Amino acid sequence: MSYHVNEKGYYGEFGGAYIPEMLYPNVAELREQYLSVMLQPDFQSEFRALLRDYVGRPTPLYFAKRLSEKYNTKIYLKREDLCHTGAHKVNNTIGQILMAQRLGKTRIIAETGAGQHGVATATVCALMGLQCIVYMGEIDIERQAPNVARMKMLGAEVRPAKSGSRTLKDATNEAIRDWINNPVDTHYIIGSVVGPHPYPDMVARFQSVISEEIKYQLLETEGRDIPDYVIACVGGGSNAAGAFYHFLDDERVHLIAVEAAGKGIDTGESAATSVLGKTGIIHGSKTLLMQTPDGQITEPYSISAGLDYPGVGPMHAHLFRSRRAEFISITDDQAMQWGLELSKTEGIIPAIESAHAFAVLDEKKFKPTDVVVINLSGRGDKDLNTYIKYFNF
């Protein structure tokens, strides 16, 4: 069984490029060029240098001593929270801005829900001096004022999407419309392993630096370059794809993908796509998504904005369907308690998204000799207001 994309852009039955005809030339250009561009030595050297000097890579693989003692197993944290801008998302935006430059693009568009991907995109546009337009639902602009301010400070233009529910999917529609109207000079930076082929594969490759580092870091500390478990939260699935990537073909490594159960799977306020999703098409790819019986995408819910997405990328749909990865859903309450637990046990305040991954320690039993790597996808600074409200600090 292959867990990588095939030449047609599919992971098993999932993936592909289900896009309006007017987007064919844009997507075809990217599909025909992305692999050869990524393999160019000057692309690789510039990408690697920026990851090192600008993002701050390699991020540490930290042995969490107190947590390991408490759970009687060996727990390592991959510290993506220490990346510039506070999460793994910048690994991908650095890669895509270099791709855009190689393709001769001068104008960057993106869409964002919570604003984290918008900030990561605005950051690399400032770095390269490229024009940046971020589409964002009008409601999200109100809810995410600090990230809107960050994007503006970074020189981006934030354009409100005023149609529909005025949230992420409407912002996506606006971004696609923009790309159709500006096919020559514009690159669309997608923020996770979602969208039409080749985006899921391209984003997974940019994020795969995470598992590349885990391998040699584990070899140094444990004398073997594979862990027994890799655990990562899944919104669209990019941090998980990066943490899993170099272990996909080695079945000795157990992969655990953690989704947001929100207020509970059966409450109607959830984002647990593996449990609730059916095959459908979203953002140009065939994947698992939450939908009504007549195929309307249902509004997801999670306390963490980054996991509040109605689907998962096609790679994860395939990992679920093929049972290569185990999917576990974690409620808001469990995640919030783990935000506090990690803060008090290790002195690290995690993003609420990342806190979901830690709750697996309560759900599964690990052996004392097991090496468990948890991908700490981001830091909790952005979530302080949510923590304050929840715990009444």
Ligand SMILES: *Cc1c(COP(=O)(O)O)cnc(C)c1O
């Ligand atoms: C955006 C985000 C996520 C979810 O996105 P993926 O593409 O699934 O990784 C997870 N954690 C943090 C900190 C994020 O900002």
